[in-house]
Amino acid sequence: MSESVKVFASVMCANWCNLEGDIRELESAGIDGLHFDIMDGHFVPNLTMGFDIVRSLRQITQLPFDVHLMVEEPERYIDRFVQIGIQFISVHFESTPHVHRAIRQVKDAGVSAIVALNPATPPCVIDYLLEDADGVLVMTVNPGFSGQVAVSAAVRKIADVKERIEQLGSNAFIQVDGNVSFELAPIMIRNGARILVGGSSSVFVKGMSISESVRELRHVIMSAVRGVRV
Numbered sequence: 567m568s569e570s571v572k573v574f575a576s577v578m579c580a581n582w583c584n585l586e587g588d589i590r591e592l593e594s595a596g597i598d599g600l601h602f603d604i605m606d607g608h609f610v611p612n613l614t615m616g617f618d619i620v621r622s623l624r625q626i627t628q629l630p631f632d633v634h635l636m637v638e639e640p641e642r643y644i645d646r647f648v649q650i651g652i653q654f655i656s657v658h659f660e661s662t663p664h665v666h667r668a669i670r671q672v673k674d675a676g677v678s679a680i681v682a683l684n685p686a687t688p689p690c691v692i693d694y695l696l697e698d699a700d701g702v703l704v705m706t707v708n709p710g711f712s713g714q715v716a717v718s719a720a721v722r723k724i725a726d727v728k729e730r731i732e733q734l735g736s737n738a739f740i741q742v743d744g745n746v747s748f749e750l751a752p753i754m755i756r757n758g759a760r761i762l763v764g765g766s767s768s769v770f771v772k773g774m775s776i777s778e779s780v781r782e783l784r785h786v787i788m789s790a791v792r793g794v795r796v
């Protein structure tokens with residue numbers, strides 16, 4: 567049943583001096599997708615990559631691309647990412663007063679639409695979005711930086727989001743991003759996570775190769791899904 571839990575690699579945590587090499591290793595390790603953290607220096611106090619890097623990498627791999635927009639006015643950027651050939655786009659609830667419109671913009675372009683929630687944002691904000699959103703991204707760190715420690719309340723919130731999704735009769739999946747470590751991944755899965763974003767905590771781990779770390783992550787996922795109804 568491990569195939570029901572997917573692992574996306576956070577490109578922000580890869581070796582940028584050898585991105586192609588890392589992507590080939592991720593492919594051989596059987597990674598399920600690439601997660602791109604897009605930051606604008608306003609919604610979060612950091613800058614990362616833009617259209618050109620994502621477009622260049624689109625030329626060299628068939629892996630599903632997942633764009634996590636940590637930007638103000640996400641509506642301004644959605645169409646240009648869609649044109650690159652993206653499979654998932656997440657928009658932060660907190661990043662626009664018109665999050666429903668932004669989610670529709672993603673959906674109408676034929677891309678899976680995910681609503682992302684900061685650690686302090688309560689689960690009830692998804693109530694009127696679930697008719698349109700395909701998934702909910704529960705941020706377990708405050709967005710903007712890799713290598714942070716998970717906010718434990720946000721790890722618990724995964725279960726509350728799961729309960730809410732079930733109560734509303736939705737099929738939305740839960741993605742979790744931030745300090746997805748070998749220790750926390752099983753708890754996140756038990757709480758309802760079905761797509762894990764692996765960064766410096768589990769896919770690009772110091773002292774381990776990408777293949778070793780993905781193998782270890784798969785191992786803990788296998789143990790966690792045993793006995794969990796998925």
Ligand code: DX5
Pocket residue numbers: 576578579601603634707708709710711712713714743744745746763764765766767768
């Ligand atoms: C944080 C990013 C993440 C994160 C994951 O804003 O969205 O993708 O870097 O990596 P670690 O495991 O370093 O938290």
Ligand code: ZN
Pocket residue numbers: 576601602603634743763
């Ligand atoms: Zn992310």
